[in-house]
Amino acid sequence: MATIRYAEALNLALREEMARDDTVFVFGEDVATYGGVFKVTQGLRDAYGDRVRDTPISEQTLTAMAVTAAMTGTRPVLEIMYADFLPLSLDALVNQASIYHYIWNEQVTMPFVLRTQGGGGVGTGAQHAKSLDAMVAHIPGLKVVAPVTPADARALLKAAIRDPHPVIFLEHKLLYNLRGEVDEADEAPAEIGRARVARAGRDVTILATSRMVLEAQKAAEELAGEGVSAEVIDLRSLRPLDLDAITASVARTNHAVVVNEGWRFCGYTAELAATIMDHAFDDLDAPVERVAARDMPIPYAETLEREVIPDSADIAAAARRALA
Amino acid sequence: MATPITIGAAGGEYMEAVVVTKWHVRRGARVCAGDLLAEVETAKAVTEVESPCDGVLGEICAGEGDEIAVDAPLGFLLADGEDDVAAEVDAPGSTPGPPPAARPAPAADPGARGGGQPGRVVASPLARRRAGKAGLDLRHLAGSGPGGRIKRRDVEAALARGPTGEGGALPLMVLHGFAADATIWSALAAELGRGRRLIRPDLLGHGAAAPAGGGFEDVLAPVLKALDAVEAPRVHLVGHSLGGAVALALAGRRPARVASLTLIAPAGLGAEIDGATIDGICRATRPESLLPWLRRLVSDPQRIGDDYARAAMAGRGEAVRGAQAALADRLFPDGTQAVDLRSALADCALPLRLIWGRDDAILPWRQALAAPGHAALNLLPGVGHMPHVEAPELVARLLRETLAAAEAMGEATLEAEAAQWLTG
Numbered sequence: 001m002a003t004i005r006y007a008e009a010l011n012l013a014l015r016e017e018m019a020r021d022d023t024v025f026v027f028g029e030d031v032a033t034y035g036g037v038f039k040v041t042q043g044l045r046d047a048y049g050d051r052v053r054d055t056p057i058s059e060q061t062l063t064a065m066a067v068t069a070a071m072t073g074t075r076p077v078l079e080i081m082y083a084d085f086l087p088l089s090l091d092a093l094v095n096q097a098s099i100y101h102y103i104w105n106e107q108v109t110m111p112f113v114l115r116t117q118g119g120g121g122v123g124t125g126a127q128h129a130k131s132l133d134a135m136v137a138h139i140p141g142l143k144v145v146a147p148v149t150p151a152d153a154r155a156l157l158k159a160a161i162r163d164p165h166p167v168i169f170l171e172h173k174l175l176y177n178l179r180g181e182v183d184e185a186d187e188a189p190a191e192i193g194r195a196r197v198a199r200a201g202r203d204v205t206i207l208a209t210s211r212m213v214l215e216a217q218k219a220a221e222e223l224a225g226e227g228v229s230a231e232v233i234d235l236r237s238l239r240p241l242d243l244d245a246i247t248a249s250v251a252r253t254n255h256a257v258v259v260n261e262g263w264r265f266c267g268y269t270a271e272l273a274a275t276i277m278d279h280a281f282d283d284l285d286a287p288v289e290r291v292a293a294r295d296m297p298i299p300y301a302e303t304l305e306r307e308v309i310p311d312s313a314d315i316a317a318a319a320r321r322a323l324a
Numbered sequence: 325m326a327t328p329i330t331i332g333a334a335g336g337e338y339m340e341a342v343v344v345t346k347w348h349v350r351r352g353a354r355v356c357a358g359d360l361l362a363e364v365e366t367a368k369a370v371t372e373v374e375s376p377c378d379g380v381l382g383e384i385c386a387g388e389g390d391e392i393a394v395d396a397p398l399g400f401l402l403a404d405g406e407d408d409v410a411a412e413v414d415a416p417g418s419t420p421g422p423p424p425a426a427r428p429a430p431a432a433d434p435g436a437r438g439g440g441q442p443g444r445v446v447a448s449p450l451a452r453r454r455a456g457k458a459g460l461d462l463r464h465l466a467g468s469g470p471g472g473r474i475k476r477r478d479v480e481a482a483l484a485r486g487p488t489g490e491g492g493a494l495p496l497m498v499l500h501g502f503a504a505d506a507t508i509w510s511a512l513a514a515e516l517g518r519g520r521r522l523i524r525p526d527l528l529g530h531g532a533a534a535p536a537g538g539g540f541e542d543v544l545a546p547v548l549k550a551l552d553a554v555e556a557p558r559v560h561l562v563g564h565s566l567g568g569a570v571a572l573a574l575a576g577r578r579p580a581r582v583a584s585l586t587l588i589a590p591a592g593l594g595a596e597i598d599g600a601t602i603d604g605i606c607r608a609t610r611p612e613s614l615l616p617w618l619r620r621l622v623s624d625p626q627r628i629g630d631d632y633a634r635a636a637m638a639g640r641g642e643a644v645r646g647a648q649a650a651l652a653d654r655l656f657p658d659g660t661q662a663v664d665l666r667s668a669l670a671d672c673a674l675p676l677r678l679i680w681g682r683d684d685a686i687l688p689w690r691q692a693l694a695a696p697g698h699a700a701l702n703l704l705p706g707v708g709h710m711p712h713v714e715a716p717e718l719v720a721r722l723l724r725e726t727l728a729a730a731e732a733m734g735e736a737t738l739e740a741e742a743a744q745w746l747t748g
Contacts, residue, residue, distance in 0.1 A: 254450050254476060285450040285476045286469065324470050 009150035028079030083118025098141030150180035155190035201231030218312035264292035328397035447474035501565030505531025529647035592665035599659020681707030
């Protein structure tokens with residue numbers, strides 16, 4: 001076991017997969033010479049040469065290139081520096097990547113990974129702090145994962161690279177320095193679509209994604225001081241959803257709080273709340289509580305940003321409302 | 325039979341509703357097929373609606389200015405001599421059903437979400453499920469959640485308080501008749517469940533109880549078990565028809581657990597029964613063939629409309645029909661009642677009431693005369709085999725009297741009486 005940072009775990013996964021399969025290649029803005037603005041691709045250029053390439057700033061073109069490369073037999077790993085720029089990638093995702101296996105009767109596969117990072121909390125402003133999870137999770141044919149621990153970051157990135165379908169890999173700028181234990185000898189990929197019980201509890205289920213899992217764990221700690229036993233589930237995969245894990249937990253706790261850093265209206269929490277009502281309605285003892293960002297641009301001033309992006313206090317308050 | 329006046333194809337493509345702009349005839353006016361009845365406005369044009377047949381204009385469902393769905397009737401045409409009221413009887417929603425709950429609408433509360441429908445109980449899905457399983461009527465619980473929402477803890481607290489609930493009221497167990505199910509008590513539940521726990525099991529082969537073969541003992545056994553499981557010292561028993569026979573048998577087996585016994589047109593008190601209706605109900609696979617037999621159950625056949633038959637048929641899948649046919653073959657072979665509980669009735673020393681409709685076409689009310697002298701006997705005029713459906717208010721009143729009288733006697737009196745019986 002080694003304790004490494006989240007960014008290092010991603011770097012490790014890329015190295016392992018590039019060594020294992022020489023069709024894997026990495027490209028994006030500043031990923032080669034500079035090693036990535038968040039240092040995820042550091043040293044890869046030295047190790048793998050032209051399989052790690054810098055590109056101009058053109059997310060739309062880059063995503064279409066990834067689609068074409070994947071169709072023609074390679075496994076591209078594209079980095080889009082900020083999730084805020086995913087709208088530029090959308091046409092290639094919605095009209096190409098997600099549908100080609102379908103409209104061409106599975107004559108093509110689409111094994112590519114789009115890595116990006118989103119979220120706020122450090123005053124990066126309205127163009128560099130968004131969580132557009134719901135926008136990509138909405139699209140049939142895409143898988144969307146969002147690991148929160150270094151071990152999951154490594155195992156899920158390996159799974160994403162090996163997956164025959166396009167996978168959107170959502171990172172968070174506040175997670176890169178998070179340390180966690182990773183078993184370097186265990187090179188097995190994760191299974192996409194499996195949630196993780198981050199903290200077991202009896203009274204209320206908190207479903208969270210990405211960095212919000214950490215906030216949910218803090219909230220659970222706070223609630224424990226009040227005698228409330230909260231279960232925190234790290235979804236890990238936003239699409240496909242681990243329905244069994246969700247329904248099993250809600251069946252035990254009968255109360256659910258759903259948390260996502262994206263906007264509330266038509267947001268990912270809306271999908272989670274509806275899913276719980278579709279599949280566990282009769283287990284609910286209270287309405288599902290949603291915790292999400294306020295429906296407005298993410299403010300640059302950090303004091304205001306804190307009011308817009310949910311945190312552990314919001315989650316604990318939602319749990320108290322559910323249990324009222 | 326009233327003929328509905330519909331818009332038909334006049335709505336045009338993509339239209340879900342039209343607006344009635346003008347009625348050209350009044351209620352009661354005589355019209356011929358093809359006569360102009362009304363004008364409706366669609367998205368594209370105003371269209372004339374013609375009479376589909378000769379007749380008299382009866383009820384008007386959509387007045388001028390009203391919007392109406394393209395598949396809904398604008399009104400009804402009556403045949404010559406047909407009573408205007410009949411049109412209303414056949415209209416949806418006028419079939420016998422539970423009366424609106426008497427509970428006042430909850431006060432508006434920012435903590436409540438939804439629950440805007442007056443009289444609707446605001447309870448969490450889980451609380452509803454738990455209460456349903458326990459036979460607890462949510463209308464009589466106070467909710468502790470936001471806006472008065474009943475939560476699981478409220479249901480569990482009510483169950484933990486003991487089935488007697490507040491005020492020492494004993495629980496009430498109601499047993500439905502052949503081919504019905506526990507929902508038949510809905511009309512009475514609002515009246516009777518107040519302040520007391522209502523236990524409404526489905527009999528074997530009926531409703532939610534798994535279809536299974538067997539005879540009277542097999543019907544009796546699970547209900548006996550349910551009675552034994554009740555924590556309250558005693559239970560008021562009410563049974564209708566087959567459920568009446570079950571209630572009487574239960575009272576015979578567990579007299580000490582029964583506070584009072586009310587039998588509504590009970591089976592088991594004579595050989596005679598209308599076997600044709602039993603057979604007809606078991607045989608029916610469609611609402612049309614079920615309807616005439618359902619109508620025999622009540623004094624006024626107009627009470628049972630097509631909608632009622634459709635709803636009843638929906639709950640009568642092949643498995644249920646098969647189970648009930650097998651049960652009927654054991655209980656009522658060759659149109660004869662095989663179960664005879666007359667001696668149990670004669671021996672019954674409990675507070676006892678029999679309620680029977682004088683127009684009962686299934687079980688003749690004269691069978692009630694087998695009751696012992698202390699029994700109250702109510703023979704309801706203008707009522708058929710379903711007094712609790714046909715005259716729910718009167719039946720509720722009679723039940724309240726029985727329950728109140730039995731409880732007023734009190735534990736001490738009952739114990740003294742029991743001691744007298746034992747020594748004397």
